[in-house]
Amino acid sequence: MMNELLDFILLREANTRYVVAGTVLLGLTAGMLGSFTVLRRRALLGDAIAHAVLPGVCLAFMFTGTKDPFILLVGALISGGLATFFMDVVQRNTKLPPDVVLALVLSVFFGIGIFLLTMIQQSGMAAQTGLDKFLFGQAASMMGRDVVLFGLIGGSVLFILFIFFNPLKLISFDPAFASSVGFHVFRYDALLTALLVAAITVGIQAVGVVLMAALLVTPAVAARYWTEDLRVMMWLAGAFGALSGWLGAFASYYIPGLPTGPCVVVATTFIFATSMFFAPERGVMARWLRHRQTGRRIMRENVLKTLYQLHEEVPEKQLFTLHDISEKRFFVPQELALCLRRLVKEGYVRQAERGYLFQQKGWEEAIRITRLHRLWEVYLAEHLAFPDDHVHADAEAMEHMITPELEEKLRQTLNHPLHDPHASPIPYNNSASTST
Amino acid sequence: MSMEFEIIFTAVMVATACALVGTFMMLRKITMLADAISHAVLPGIVLAFLLTGSRNVLPMLIGAGLLGLLTTWLTELLRNRGRVNEDAAMGTVFTFLFAVGVILISLFSRQVDLDQDCVLYGEIAYVPLDLETHLGLTLPRAFWQTGGVLLLVVAFVGLGYKELKLCAFDPAYAVSVGISTVVWHYALMSVVSLVTVSSFESVGAILVVALIVAPPATAFLLTDKLRWLLGIAVGIGGLSSVLGYYVAAYYNASIAGGITVVLGALFLIVFLFAPDNGLVIRWQKGRRTPQSVVAEPSR
Known part of the structure; x- marks a missing residue:
């Protein structure tokens, strides 16, 4: 040869x-x-x-x-x-x-x-x-x-x-x-x-x-x-x-x-x-990887937002179990477990004996995504005259797309609102971590 | 039966089957898939030879049919997953499969009783020499084979006429009334593979394409109605088969080639002289129109 x-x-x-x-x-x-x-x-x-x-x-x-x-x-x-x-x-x-x-x-x-x-x-x-x-x-x-x-x-x-x-x-x-x-x-x-x-x-x-x-x-x-x-x-x-x-x-x-x-x-x-x-x-592989990455990011943002909402409901509660999360919002159990494992690995949350705690990074991200969600709800209700009970689903999708520039624009246009159309507070303060 | 008749009859059967499927392919704008399939079935045929060690028809049909479907499927795959344009996807797939076929032939040329000439010309001239007996009748093998395929095509078009028509003219409406265009697409492609493969032996790979494309294209210049389209296409296919045989006999050339020459000539004649859309008529009209516009008010 x-x-x-x-x-x-x-x-x-x-x-x-x-x-x-x-x-x-x-x-x-x-x-x-x-x-x-x-x-x-x-x-x-x-x-x-x-x-x-x-x-x-x-x-x-x-x-x-x-x-x-x-x-x-x-x-x-x-x-x-x-x-x-x-x-x-x-x-x-x-x-x-x-x-x-x-x-x-x-x-x-x-x-x-x-x-x-x-x-x-x-x-x-x-x-x-x-x-x-x-x-x-x-x-x-x-x-x-x-x-x-x-x-x-x-x-x-x-x-x-x-x-x-x-x-x-x-x-x-x-x-x-x-x-x-x-x-x-x-x-x-x-x-x-x-x-x-x-x-x-x-x-x-x-x-x-x-x-x-x-x-x-x-x-x-x-x-x-x-x-x-x-x-x-x-x-x-x-x-x-x-x-x-x-x-x-x-x-x-x-x-x-x-x-x-x-x-x-x-x-x-x-x-x-x-x-x-x-x-x-x-290439097919590259597109598949990108697709998967986007999917993972959306999942991560949804889980963190759910944790934030749980914390909001009972402020003294710091530790959230799998059960708490799935009660609040439906996730496919295997996907949720996988996502939490990744969140722990990437430093968003910490795993304790009986549940999960926010880390600083996760807390900031949770606040950011909740804020985007609620800002968008306000925008839809005030500027596009959506009925209050119709804004949630649309915001669920938009919260993952809003860029920092768009967020800034939204804040200015809406004049830094304090509450969303459902009267939930819009979190602005990133640093006020409660857990770590 | 004379040999002449046997050859012509086989050719007419092949041409009829090709014209019927060709009409629907033209309307679905997938005619080039016939070209792709007729090349791509080659490895299927060779593999069937290698596996069974004989020129048995059934394994050959199955092998080629599978390859035909594989071509359709791969082309779709490249379009959807690979985001390649349809024509480029087709060009990539069938040339590759054809290349594999040629490589297989040259690697196993001793085992495979199939040469490159057979792929090109077909062997319709040998139809009368190869007899087979079924149901107590001894007829040329090609009669059984092409006759069977023709019956199947006629049954397919007859039973699925409404669905095929809707899928061809108004796929969106077809879907809305519950006709699966995907199922009918693959059904049509399966029949196309079958026709291509069974005709392959008698008229060769590329001439199948001529029989599939030319009669419907010629008919389309004469009518818009589907029933007429099918009828005229079949008529043109049949006429070309008969005339083509004699042209080939006169010039001592390949019969399949002779049929194609006639097909081309018929298309050219219709293209130039068709009563409504012919080039000559339109050219004359174009010249006359200004005059008639001037002449008319005085009437």
């Missing part, structure tokens, strides 16, 4: 060099370009174009009789362009939903391609072998001049992306705004589509029709989890694409018989899954 890994990393074999360079370049280009199409909500356009180039390839072969990749590429380019033109014309002139138009052009063009391909095969033109490459891709057979071609096309695609970065960014994020300020959305859409056709045409020879579509979607979707900034997203998607290209090339190098293209796709999907779960902020 080590030796093979080294062979691979150091690119000791010429063939490996081409395959790695080709797939990495392809992944980079597709990832960066895909960032725009994914944001533009045209993720499957790449899939359609990739299928639609087939008839062009076949016709180019039938007319010229050669399988010179450059001539086939021209055919593919024309066919892909024609397909996007058809999609546009049909879309503008019928009531068909966009996905139907996409699927229609994709499948019909591809079907015509299959028709022509089988015609060629039956007619016994011996040189047809090269055409299959366009369907499933053959990264393993990549040669020096393929890599040069990838480099050229990839380079020019990226160059154009950078030149037109700002307009493309605008139409990707907010096409409606773009056109409302007199921007030619159509032109830049056409530019994006042209780039897509060019990148796909060269790419499918290496990884095949379906898997080219994956390279245009998956790295970009993965990158979206890590950033809000399009420029960062672009580079990240490019890096993910390149990394998957490298990993796929390695897998097919290490296990003979494993096709490169599908391995690249599996690698990029793995990167996607990792991003989806573990990305900070937008």
